[in-house]
Amino acid sequence: MSAGHDRDWMQAANCKGVDPDLFFPIMKEDGKGAKAVCRRCSVEDECLEYAIDTHQDYGIWGGLNEQEIRAEIKYRARQRRSGEQIVRRVVVINRSREL
Numbered sequence: 001m002s003a004g005h006d007r008d009w010m011q012a013a014n015c016k017g018v019d020p021d022l023f024f025p026i027m028k029e030d031g032k033g034a035k036a037v038c039r040r041c042s043v044e045d046e047c048l049e050y051a052i053d054t055h056q057d058y059g060i061w062g063g064l065n066e067q068e069i070r071a072e073i074k075y076r077a078r079q080r081r082s083g084e085q086i087v088r089r090v091v092v093i094n095r096s097r098e099l
């Protein structure tokens with residue numbers, strides 16, 4: 001996707017009506033509440049792609065905080081350079097920790 005792609009997915013966002021401050025926590029270690037909302041969201045992937053495409057550098061997007069999004073971007077860049085298939089590594093790791 002590129003900047004300017006449609007935002008229809010936002011209609012299905014699980015965070016609609018949720019206090020936006022939850023997704024832009026002041027303390028970096030916060031964000032658990034937002035992530036809990038994201039885990040029940042059907043457009044988590046679209047949200048993360050949007051955040052990456054539009055260079056969102058603050059907040060919780062697609063269930064990831066800004067540090068995790070940066071790690072995801074770096075991971076994808078490494079994958080691209082090596083020619084490997086891109087997978088959502090950070091999310092896979094996070095979800096496996098929750099099991």
Ligand code: SF4
Nearest residue numbers: 013015038041047062
């Ligand atoms: S993944 Fe999280 S931030 Fe993104 S639309 Fe869904 S609930 Fe909102």
